[in-house]
Amino acid sequence: MFAELRRAVVVLALLTVLTGGLYPLVVTVIARAAFPRQAAGSIIERDGQAVGSDLIGQPFSKPEYFWGRASGTSPVPYNAAASSGTNLGPTNPDLTKAVAERVDALRKADPDLGPVPVDLVTASGSGLDPHISPAAAAVQVRRVARARGLSEDRVRELVARHTEGRQLGILGEPRVNVLRLNLDLDALKGEGRTP
Amino acid sequence: MTSADYLQLGLYAAVLTAGVKPLGWYMARVYQGRAPGLEPVLGPAERLVYRAAGVDRSAEMTWQRYAAAVLGLSLVSVLAVYAVQRLQGVLPLNPAGQPAVSPDSAFNTAVSFASNTNWQGYGGEATMSYLTQMAALTVQNFVSAGVGMAVLVALIRGFARANSPTIGNFWVDLTRGTLYILLPLSVVFALVLASQGVVQTFEPYREVQLLEPTEQTTDGVTTPVTTQTVAVGPAASQVAIKQLGTNGGGFFNANSAHPLENPTPLSNFLQCLAILLIPAGLCWTFGELVDDRRQGWALYAAMAVIFAVMLGVCVWAEARGNPAVAAVPGVEQPAGNTEGKETRFGVANTALWAVATTAASNGSVNGMHDSFTPLGGLVPMWLMQLGEVVFGGVGSGLYGMIVFAVVAVFLAGLMVGRTPEYLGKKVGAFEVKMASLAVLIPCGMVLLATAAGVMFEDGRKGVLNSGPHGFSEILYAASSASNNNGSAFAGLSANTPFYNGLLGLCMLVGRFGVMIPVVALAGSLAARNKVPAGPGTLPTHTPLFVGMLVSVVVVVGALSFFPALALGPIVEQIAAANPAAGG
Numbered sequence: 001m002f003a004e005l006r007r008a009v010v011v012l013a014l015l016t017v018l019t020g021g022l023y024p025l026v027v028t029v030i031a032r033a034a035f036p037r038q039a040a041g042s043i044i045e046r047d048g049q050a051v052g053s054d055l056i057g058q059p060f061s062k063p064e065y066f067w068g069r070a071s072g073t074s075p076v077p078y079n080a081a082a083s084s085g086t087n088l089g090p091t092n093p094d095l096t097k098a099v100a101e102r103v104d105a106l107r108k109a110d111p112d113l114g115p116v117p118v119d120l121v122t123a124s125g126s127g128l129d130p131h132i133s134p135a136a137a138a139v140q141v142r143r144v145a146r147a148r149g150l151s152e153d154r155v156r157e158l159v160a161r162h163t164e165g166r167q168l169g170i171l172g173e174p175r176v177n178v179l180r181l182n183l184d185l186d187a188l189k190g191e192g193r194t195p
Numbered sequence: 196m197t198s199a200d201y202l203q204l205g206l207y208a209a210v211l212t213a214g215v216k217p218l219g220w221y222m223a224r225v226y227q228g229r230a231p232g233l234e235p236v237l238g239p240a241e242r243l244v245y246r247a248a249g250v251d252r253s254a255e256m257t258w259q260r261y262a263a264a265v266l267g268l269s270l271v272s273v274l275a276v277y278a279v280q281r282l283q284g285v286l287p288l289n290p291a292g293q294p295a296v297s298p299d300s301a302f303n304t305a306v307s308f309a310s311n312t313n314w315q316g317y318g319g320e321a322t323m324s325y326l327t328q329m330a331a332l333t334v335q336n337f338v339s340a341g342v343g344m345a346v347l348v349a350l351i352r353g354f355a356r357a358n359s360p361t362i363g364n365f366w367v368d369l370t371r372g373t374l375y376i377l378l379p380l381s382v383v384f385a386l387v388l389a390s391q392g393v394v395q396t397f398e399p400y401r402e403v404q405l406l407e408p409t410e411q412t413t414d415g416v417t418t419p420v421t422t423q424t425v426a427v428g429p430a431a432s433q434v435a436i437k438q439l440g441t442n443g444g445g446f447f448n449a450n451s452a453h454p455l456e457n458p459t460p461l462s463n464f465l466q467c468l469a470i471l472l473i474p475a476g477l478c479w480t481f482g483e484l485v486d487d488r489r490q491g492w493a494l495y496a497a498m499a500v501i502f503a504v505m506l507g508v509c510v511w512a513e514a515r516g517n518p519a520v521a522a523v524p525g526v527e528q529p530a531g532n533t534e535g536k537e538t539r540f541g542v543a544n545t546a547l548w549a550v551a552t553t554a555a556s557n558g559s560v561n562g563m564h565d566s567f568t569p570l571g572g573l574v575p576m577w578l579m580q581l582g583e584v585v586f587g588g589v590g591s592g593l594y595g596m597i598v599f600a601v602v603a604v605f606l607a608g609l610m611v612g613r614t615p616e617y618l619g620k621k622v623g624a625f626e627v628k629m630a631s632l633a634v635l636i637p638c639g640m641v642l643l644a645t646a647a648g649v650m651f652e653d654g655r656k657g658v659l660n661s662g663p664h665g666f667s668e669i670l671y672a673a674s675s676a677s678n679n680n681g682s683a684f685a686g687l688s689a690n691t692p693f694y695n696g697l698l699g700l701c702m703l704v705g706r707f708g709v710m711i712p713v714v715a716l717a718g719s720l721a722a723r724n725k726v727p728a729g730p731g732t733l734p735t736h737t738p739l740f741v742g743m744l745v746s747v748v749v750v751v752g753a754l755s756f757f758p759a760l761a762l763g764p765i766v767e768q769i770a771a772a773n774p775a776a777g778g
Binding site for chain 2: 096
């Protein structure tokens with residue numbers, strides 16, 4: 001038994017160097033060279049300043065921005081240093097209450113709002129979901145257009161530009177990147193009015 | 196379900212099945228002592244390990260010595276992972292300044308990663324330094340998977356050999372599996388993931404401007420929040436082996452629901468594929484090593500049947516949506532039950548992942564199982580309770596299924612009054628005892644731990660959701676830990692001394708309470724001589740046997756857990772369907 005313990009220490013030490021040291025190091029070096037932007041977190045820069053990540057959603061509640069999924073992170077929504085879902089169970093009254101409150105908030109910002117797609121009023125698994133469904137974007141077009149003094153067609157055109165289809169035509173779900181869309185809305189200088 | 200859903204699920208099944216033969220063939224070569232293509236590159240590393248550790252690669256071990264080596268390595272692993280966590284505050288590669296992990300959490304995590312469970316009581320980005328993630332957790336992702344495969348190969352040798360006192364050399368099996376199978380696959384896979392946007396960097400967390408500043412109110416004091424801290428780190432390298440080695444411990448708290456851990460539908464497809472790739476391929480390896488490939492396909496078929504049925508139920512339940520949410524005025528539910536799910540994956544891919552990760556003992560998630568519909572959540576829970584034999588963990592899943600096959604031939608033997616045999620080996624009293632232990636120990640542990648969680652105040656107060664769903668949270672945790680899965684109904688606050696201790700114990704018993712009987716089984720089988728198949732021998736490659744095997748797995752799982760499931764997900768499903776009845 002003692003001989004095997006000694007071997008265990010040596011084997012683990014060597015495998016630690018190999019799989020815990022060299023392996024991540026080699027992957028980092030190659031990934032940085034081949035995919036520098038992705039390996040660093042897909043950070044979006046505007047005028048030399050980091051304004052977000054393609055992959056990490058941000059909280060929005062003003063009428064002139066598209067809103068993303070609800071977020072279960074604490075202490076603030078979309079806390080990208082502590083990802084989390086709400087973990088509310090399907091029959092938990094807190095879940096239906098939260099959904100109803102989000103519907104009310106959307107209604108308040110647009111009294112003529114029709115039925116709301118469920119993804120817009122439920123929380124994502126990570127609390128950081130950067131996307132909403134195209135349907136969830138479509139119901140917000142009127143509100144955003146009004147708040148910005150833009151035509152609905154102009155906003156719809158922008159939404160279309162930020163809508164991704166299924167990857168390789170098959171995988172995943174169609175989706176709209178909310179932060180990217182809102183950044184481009186803000187970039188429409190001279191169009192509409194500044195909210 | 197939409198046609199796009201069918202297409203994605205079909206593609207998954209097709210790619211997985213296509214990989215079985217080539218990967219299985221390659222893995223068989225590795226354990227036979229050859230590694231086509233990779234020996235020139237990794238051979239020096241392999242020889243270095245043997246030389247430094249004083250391993251004579253031709254020296255064979257008895258089953259007792261093999262078991263001692265397994266236990267020795269696991270003990271050293273637990274101590275090493277514990278030590279790194281406790282010392283991370285003073286060790287390098289800690290840009291976020293994470294302090295030492297608490298003793299109970301460090302114990303739980305050390306056992307968790309060394310036992311290939313990867314249950315996580317902590318949130319990765321808020322707890323672990325880069326060094327801990329790499330040098331402690333990533334290493335165990337490799338090593339614990341390598342151990343599982345080694346024990347499987349030892350068991351297969353038990354069938355393949357005759358009149359042999361030994362079952363192979365553990366250090367050789369471990370080193371070769373790690374170097375020639377897990378490492379090369381991980382390097383390739385990690386780079387593909389990085390191309391999709393899985394973060395891989397040693398830079399500190401990034402601070403970015405919020406487009407719409409917000410505010411935070413704590414204790415009545417409101418402070419403006421203008422920036423967002425984006426946790427990053429060397430994630431791709433860890434996520435690759437976390438999926439391939441059926442480990443499942445996420446780099447980030449939200450695991451593969453986190454967009455920097457699983458950014459695109461393609462990364463999701465590949466990660467989900469990686470969960471089952473090696474366990475499925477090992478079926479072929481088994482057939483190859485016992486020199487009867489039909490035997491491997493028979494086990495694969497038994498696994499695939501259970502998998503397909505469970506997948507159908509889970510996708511159906513989640514796509515139907517949550518009746519309670521549908522009842523909220525003004526909500527339409529075309530996308531199904533989206534609470535806890537990511538937009539880019541959708542319901543079908545999240546249900547697929549849930550089934551794959553619990554069929555295998557992976558335990559990673561790409562959505563929150565706690566927020567699944569009651570029926571949708573029952574599926575992953577029950578798959579774990581079946582003993583992680585439907586594909587299962589790398590190595591551990593197949594040796595678990597072989598144990599069930601031994602039980603199945605024993606039952607068949609009882610029916611016709613013949614001495615049972617499997618793959619030319621008589622199954623005697625010792626073999627049946629060991630198989631029974633391996634089947635019953637995790638079952639017993641699940642039920643005991645659930646009882647403890649419900650009986651003690653410390654157990655009950657960890658629950659987030661009330662009523663039957665709260666019971667489900669405890670039952671799920673006990674099932675996950677005792678079967679070395681690692682996924683959670685994550686509403687349960689498990690990072691407490693009570694749960695860290697209880698679930699740590701479950702993981703130890705679930706791992707070694709199965710593994711040691713299996714090594715003993717290997718030894719006893721290897722010592723037996725081979726009996727040629729006679730007219731009364733039950734063929735074990737036929738649909739009839741596959742059906743029997745599936746029945747044994749399902750009946751053991753149903754008999755053991757139906758009462759417990761009735762108190763949790765089943766009663767909740769009934770209540771959810773009839774809100775008027777007090778749900």
